Amino acid sequence: MDKDQSRGESTTGISEWKQRPPYRVHEPNEKFDVKYEANCHCGRVKYQLNRREPLDSKLCHCTTCQTQHAAPFQWAAIFHKEDINFANGHHDLEWYDPTEKSIAHKLPCKVRCAFCHSPIMDEGRNMILLFPSLIHLRTDADRAFFKPRCHMFYGQRVMDVPDGLPKWAGLSGESELIEDSPPELVREFERRREEERNRRFEKGENVK
Numbered sequence: 108m109d110k111d112q113s114r115g116e117s118t119t120g121i122s123e124w125k126q127r128p129p130y131r132v133h134e135p136n137e138k139f140d141v142k143y144e145a146n147c148h149c150g151r152v153k154y155q156l157n158r159r160e161p162l163d164s165k166l167c168h169c170t171t172c173q174t175q176h177a178a179p180f181q182w183a184a185i186f187h188k189e190d191i192n193f194a195n196g197h198h199d200l201e202w203y204d205p206t207e208k209s210i211a212h213k214l215p216c217k218v219r220c221a222f223c224h225s226p227i228m229d230e231g232r233n234m235i236l237l238f239p240s241l242i243h244l245r246t247d248a249d250r251a252f253f254k255p256r257c258h259m260f261y262g263q264r265v266m267d268v269p270d271g272l273p274k275w276a277g278l279s280g281e282s283e284l285i286e287d288s289p290p291e292l293v294r295e296f297e298r299r300r301e302e303e304r305n306r307r308f309e310k311g312e313n314v315k
């Protein structure tokens with residue numbers, strides 16, 4: 108399984124990727140101004156960021172994100188590959204290429220902790236998409252920088268999020284915008300649906 112990934116301690120040969128961003132570990136004498144710290148669930152993978160404000164922050168409702176994150180949608184913040192420094196565990200990463208459904212390190216790919224399998228980032232050709240849920244955002248100002256700015260692939264959503272943000276049917280900036288459903292209507296619709304569900308439950312119609 109580790110043939111192409113060559114996780115081990117080596118940084119040369121087929122492990123040469125460790126010498127390039129976003130995986131290159133900065134030397135202590137290099138100036139890497141730490142603005143944030145982050146870690147996976149088990150703590151083996153730890154990284155730092157030297158940029159305070161992400162280039163973008165989005166919620167993605169595409170079915171690939173739903174499956175990969177086992178969640179109704181995914182929250183990602185975009186950074187340059189030079190903005191990240193792995194403080195620990197860059198030997199403990201695993202890759203997944205969702206296009207070819209293979210574990211090769213082929214861009215764009217998903218990057219996870221090889222131990223707890225927390226998603227760490229999506230590595231694109233030029234940028235990385237980090238998952239803010241892993242980043243320690245300590246102040247309101249930090250949280251404001253990471254606040255999502257739009258929804259994408261909203262056409263594939265499993266739930267409405269009437270938060271006033273722009274909602275792209277597909278890729279942001281390259282697809283149709285979907286109008287927000289008015290919050291009162293969503294609330295009314297959900298209450299009716301819940302009442303209907305309770306009625307079916309009381310009548311035993313939900314069990315076949």
Ligand SMILES: [Zn+2]
Nearest residue numbers: 147149220223
């Ligand atoms: Zn982990």
Ligand SMILES: [Zn+2]
Nearest residue numbers: 167168169172
């Ligand atoms: Zn997605």
